[in-house]
Amino acid sequence: MSNQEQPLLRVKGLTVRYGNGCPHCIGGGRLNKNTCPECKTVWACKDVGFELYPGEILGVVGESGSGKSTMMKSLYFDFPVTKGEAYLGNYKDGKEDIFHQNLQQKKYIRNHIMGMVYQNPVLGLRMDYSSAGNIAEKLIASGHREFQGMTDRALMLLKAVEILPERMKEPPKNFSGGMQQRVQISKALANNPAVLLLDEVTTGLDLSVQAKVLDLIRKIRQEFNISILLVSHDLAVIRMLADRTIVMLDGQIIERGLTDQILDDPQHSYTQQLVHSLL
Structure with missing residues (x-):
């Protein structure tokens, strides 16, 4: 990946706050983890910024409550x-902030440019529809109407x-957790998205099933040349898949760099603790 390449996704100053805030926290006062001691406002993400390049897998690690999933769901407009x-290179030449588009444009981005795979398949699938019907739903949302074409795409x-x-x-309600995740991945890929958001997709799966899903993610990146934002608390998953990694704590990015560099020579005390707890 050359540094000259333009990022496919650029995020700047992403902040998600639950509560109105007060002069203390809005003015930059010290928080208790990610909560304001004065008004109890929770800063789930605070001033998060990063780039995702074409064909890259960017890992996101951090403990529960660090803001990883909030960041992902914000990018998918949940x-x-x-x-x-946030700017997408293949949406309006990367010049228009996607967060401030109207509802119709946000739907367009969700249906054409991004795919999302949730930790809980119930959020990403209609459990009573057929597996092919789930994929067709995504295709119909982006304007496909031809039955045979949709059937062929679902099969593929x-x-x-x-x-x-x-x-x-x-x-999918008839399937195991690992199979549900695989159906969810196929649905997310329905419209050849440029960016795939994967939120803790191997959590709760048996090790052998995890290995299959990870192999599948690698294969998808190669076959579809897709850019992937991969959230996981499992550093083995991150080491296996991610080119670069960002580390989150209390809603903020505290360290970033090449994955090997972060896992072999962590600089921040929290990252050191995270890495050493798994050695």
Whole structure:
């Protein structure tokens, strides 16, 4: 990856606040972890900024409550942002902040440029629809109407995530957790998104199933040349997949760099603690 390449996604000053804030916290006063001691406002993300480059996997690590999932869901417009900007290189030439687009434009971005895979498949799938129907839903949302074309696309995507063709008419509620995640990945890929957001996709899966899902993510990156933002609290997952990594604590990025560099020579005391707790 050359440094001359333009980032596909640029995020600046992303802040998500639960509560109105007060002169203490808005004025930059000291927080208790990510909560204002005066007014109890929670700063779930505070001034988060990063770049994601074409074809890159960017890892995001941190403990529960560090702001990782809030950041991901904000990028997919599930949560409103308090302030901040984000630009996609393939949306309006990367010149217009996606957070401040109207609802119709945000739907366009969700349906054409980004795919999201949630930690809990219930958030990303309709459990009573067939697996193929889940993929068709995403295709219809972006304007596809041709039945055979959608059926062929669903078949191809389910095959890519190793779901047998004879099971494409089955609803995800019949499947194991690992299979549900694979259906969710195929749905997220339906419209060839440029950016895939993966939020703790291996959490709660057996090790052998985890390994399959990780292999699948690697294969998808190669086949589709997709850029991936990968949230995980599992450093082994991050080491295996991520080119670069950012470390979050209490809603802020405290360290960033090449993955090997961060895991082999962490600079921040929290990252050192995180790495050493797994050695």
